[in-house]
Amino acid sequence: MPTRAEIDSLPLSPAHKARLLCRHNLVETTSGLAGDYVQANLIVLHSDYSNDFRMLCARNPVPCPILGWTPVGDPRKIIPTSPDVSVIEDSDFDIRTDVPYYHIFHTVDDDSYEGGKKVIIETKSNLLSTWTDNHIAFLIGCSFSFEQALTQSGLRVCHQEDSRTVAMYQTTIPLLPAGIFHGSTYVVSMRLYKPDEIEQVRDVTRPYSASHGEPVAWGWEGAKLIGVNDLGKVDYGDAQVVREGDVPVFWVCTFPPVSPHVEPHALFFMVADERIGLRRNTSIRSRKSA
Amino acid sequence: MPTRAEIDSLPLSPAHKARLLCRHNLVETTSGLAGDYVQANLIVLHSDYSNDFRMLCARNPVPCPILGWTPVGDPRKIIPTSPDVSVIEDSDFDIRTDVPYYHIFHTVDDDSYEGGKKVIIETKSNLLSTWTDNHIAFLIGCSFSFEQALTQSGLRVCHQEDSRTVAMYQTTIPLLPAGIFHGSTYVVSMRLYKPDEIEQVRDVTRPYSASHGEPVAWGWEGAKLIGVNDLGKVDYGDAQVVREGDVPVFWVCTFPPVSPHVEPHALFFMVADERIGLRRNTSIRSRKSA
Numbered sequence: 189m190p191t192r193a194e195i196d197s198l199p200l201s202p203a204h205k206a207r208l209l210c211r212h213n214l215v216e217t218t219s220g221l222a223g224d225y226v227q228a229n230l231i232v233l234h235s236d237y238s239n240d241f242r243m244l245c246a247r248n249p250v251p252c253p254i255l256g257w258t259p260v261g262d263p264r265k266i267i268p269t270s271p272d273v274s275v276i277e278d279s280d281f282d283i284r285t286d287v288p289y290y291h292i293f294h295t296v297d298d299d300s301y302e303g304g305k306k307v308i309i310e311t312k313s314n315l316l317s318t319w320t321d322n323h324i325a326f327l328i329g330c331s332f333s334f335e336q337a338l339t340q341s342g343l344r345v346c347h348q349e350d351s352r353t354v355a356m357y358q359t360t361i362p363l364l365p366a367g368i369f370h371g372s373t374y375v376v377s378m379r380l381y382k383p384d385e386i387e388q389v390r391d392v393t394r395p396y397s398a399s400h401g402e403p404v405a406w407g408w409e410g411a412k413l414i415g416v417n418d419l420g421k422v423d424y425g426d427a428q429v430v431r432e433g434d435v436p437v438f439w440v441c442t443f444p445p446v447s448p449h450v451e452p453h454a455l456f457f458m459v460a461d462e463r464i465g466l467r468r469n470t471s472i473r474s475r476k477s478a
Numbered sequence: 479m480p481t482r483a484e485i486d487s488l489p490l491s492p493a494h495k496a497r498l499l500c501r502h503n504l505v506e507t508t509s510g511l512a513g514d515y516v517q518a519n520l521i522v523l524h525s526d527y528s529n530d531f532r533m534l535c536a537r538n539p540v541p542c543p544i545l546g547w548t549p550v551g552d553p554r555k556i557i558p559t560s561p562d563v564s565v566i567e568d569s570d571f572d573i574r575t576d577v578p579y580y581h582i583f584h585t586v587d588d589d590s591y592e593g594g595k596k597v598i599i600e601t602k603s604n605l606l607s608t609w610t611d612n613h614i615a616f617l618i619g620c621s622f623s624f625e626q627a628l629t630q631s632g633l634r635v636c637h638q639e640d641s642r643t644v645a646m647y648q649t650t651i652p653l654l655p656a657g658i659f660h661g662s663t664y665v666v667s668m669r670l671y672k673p674d675e676i677e678q679v680r681d682v683t684r685p686y687s688a689s690h691g692e693p694v695a696w697g698w699e700g701a702k703l704i705g706v707n708d709l710g711k712v713d714y715g716d717a718q719v720v721r722e723g724d725v726p727v728f729w730v731c732t733f734p735p736v737s738p739h740v741e742p743h744a745l746f747f748m749v750a751d752e753r754i755g756l757r758r759n760t761s762i763r764s765r766k767s768a
Binding site for chain 1: 536540692693
């Protein structure tokens with residue numbers, strides 16, 4: 189097995205190196221890896237659910253912008269959503285191994301839970317024994333790109349300043365249902381700005397249409413509108429330091445695949461909550477002229 | 479000027495006849511006209527706002543599915559969103575006259591209103607003196623198609639049974655903002671069904687992706703989630719007769735262009751709240767395989 193130093197010294201793209209580091213279980217996150225390559229979230233489903241999932245994404249393109257998917261059963265190829273973007277083309281690519289780790293959601297019978305079903309989450313470093321000929325993987329845009337754009341525009345990214353994970357909240361905004369996927373609500377990430385910075389923040393992030401784009405709500409009234417009543421009570425990630433004059437700004441996140449409200453038989457997801465270097469920023473940039 | 483009987487007897491398509499009836503101010507609504515042709519909502523904007531509006535629609539495709547638009551300043555041509563659908567091709571077509579009537583929204587200074595601005599609405603039978611070389615018209619999908627599909631599937635459409643206008647409610651679901659368009663919430667239409675009919679209702683309406691598709695919420699808990707707490711208090715249309723065992727089912731509507739929260743300078747809309755026969759249902763059907 190190669191060492192991290194050996195992989196780092198290879199004459200490969202930063203994204204390819206990041207995938208190798210994942211494959212050999214040498215990293216637990218791809219945060220900060222893969223240079224200016226776009227990173228993506230991963231959702232793997234039984235193909236029985238892929239039509240409903242595509243519809244879910246079409247109806248909710250901001251939380252769930254599909255960048256590409258695998259052919260059913262083939263973990264080694266990514267088909268891009270748009271023909272004018274480049275995707276992973278390494279001959280050694282394998283979605284079953286090239287992500288830091290995978291959360292596998294199972295539904296089990298348990299009468300002590302509402303509906304008699306309980307979700308258990310198993311974490312694995314690869315999907316080699318889990319993937320079947322019926323699985324399909326979807327790659328979903330993530331907010332990596334716009335965080336870099338904020339920094340490059342001279343705007344703070346509070347969780348980076350304070351070395352915390354971004355604060356995330358489950359809102360009351362319903363995801364528009366599609367078939368078996370229903371009953372869930374939007375998740376938002378939150379960053380703090382001064383009120384007079386908000387228009388610039390909106391302008392900088394608006395073009396990132398494949399990475400959640402501009403905020404959904406801002407300010408204390410905006411927080412109430414989406415059901416966030418206490419910034420200190422995060423649902424995911426870390427609470428942030430709120431400095432005097434700061435107001436919260438909320439972006440839509442990729443929804444978590446499992447919610448207590450989603451039908452139990454929809455829980456065939458296998459998901460990594462980390463990200464995988466996928467394609468060049470430059471090719472995504474061509475998607476920005478929306 | 480022709481009479482309604484004269485137009486009805488012409489050897490033209492039902493959609494073409496409906497447009498002629500509008501042009502000569504012989505009808506106040508296109509409801510029930512235009513046969514199985516698809517009908518659309520109309521939004522006209524100053525072209526300065528068209529990029530933000532396209533982004534708004536891209537981020538909110540369910541309330542605002544764009545079917546086509548005019549070239550800037552040209553009221554006689556519709557460019558379809560998708561090249562595989564047919565659109566109005568009559569040589570006499572004119573968006574300024576072929577809609578029953580037009581609501582024109584003006585913002586005026588008024589210190590007695592919040593923000594010092596007030597919206598006034600002027601209604602005209604045509605836009606001949608209003609349209610400029612800077613205007614662009616957008617045609618937006620409407621729920622006509624799925625109502626017919628419900629009836630054809632043997633499902634009730636309560637407001638048709640009771641000869642009322644469909645009930646509509648302003649929800650608490652925020653529209654995802656885009657540029658100058660922000661601060662507004664979804665509007666939903668409501669129809670009543672028995673709980674055991676809901677899965678069929680969802681299945682029948684799901685394929686109508688250019689006409690709002692399947693419901694966003696259903697049942698009394700669903701109503702609360704989207705901020706509808708009293709079915710009797712409609713925001714638009716008529717309250718419905720709720721029969722024993724009925725539960726509400728809510729579909730997303732095209733949002734009203736004017737809301738107290740939208741920025742005053744966004745109010746360059748001219749909108750007909752009636753609909754115009756646009757294209758064949760058959761060509762829309764080709765869009766259903768989402």
